[in-house]
Amino acid sequence: MEENHNSNNGMLPQMRPAGPFLAFWSVLLGGIGLVTDCLPLFSIWSLPAGLFFGLLGIACAVLSRQGKPFTQQAQLGLILSVISAVCGLLMTLFIIFVYDTMDTNTPLGQYFRQVFETTSQALKSTYPAGE
Numbered sequence: 001m002e003e004n005h006n007s008n009n010g011m012l013p014q015m016r017p018a019g020p021f022l023a024f025w026s027v028l029l030g031g032i033g034l035v036t037d038c039l040p041l042f043s044i045w046s047l048p049a050g051l052f053f054g055l056l057g058i059a060c061a062v063l064s065r066q067g068k069p070f071t072q073q074a075q076l077g078l079i080l081s082v083i084s085a086v087c088g089l090l091m092t093l094f095i096i097f098v099y100d101t102m103d104t105n106t107p108l109g110q111y112f113r114q115v116f117e118t119t120s121q122a123l124k125s126t127y128p129a130g131e
Contacts, residue, residue, distance in 0.1 A: 019071070022064035026077025029057035033084030037091060048092055054085025 033053030061078040064071070070078065102112045 019064045019066050019068070020073070022060045023071055023074035023077055026057045026060035026064060026081060027073055028077075029053045029060060030077050030080025030082075030084050033057060033088065034080060037084055037087040048088060050084050051088030051092060054081045054083070054088055057081025058085065 030053070033050040036053060037050035057077055058081045061070070061074045061081060064074045064077075098112055101109045102116070103109065
């Protein structure tokens with residue numbers, strides 16, 4: 001006697017595999033991470049964002065495998081996410097280095113303080129009076 005493996009007679013919806021969905025998110029998170037790595041001049045909060053987006057993209061790419069080889073989309077997401085994570089880490093370390101060096105009395109520390117002071121004075125002069 002033949003067993004009927006489809007006991008629901010087609011009444012339950014078939015679930016799509018999560019692999020392509022996670023691969024898409026890995027590409028998206030890697031791309032967002034690269035964009036936030038390129039915009040550190042506008043916000044100090046964007047510096048670690050590239051690192052976090054990159055790490056999340058790597059996790060999504062690895063989870064999209066599901067025991068099979070990486071798809072092309074997952075490979076692209078993995079590459080973008082790794083670049084984003086490395087750039088975010090380098091930018092974060094650079095900012096830590098600059099702020100740590102500014103506390104010293106070395107010529108480099110004095111130079112960083114002078115650059116920040118000059119920049120802040122230039123930005124203050126562009127604001128309208130009274131604000």
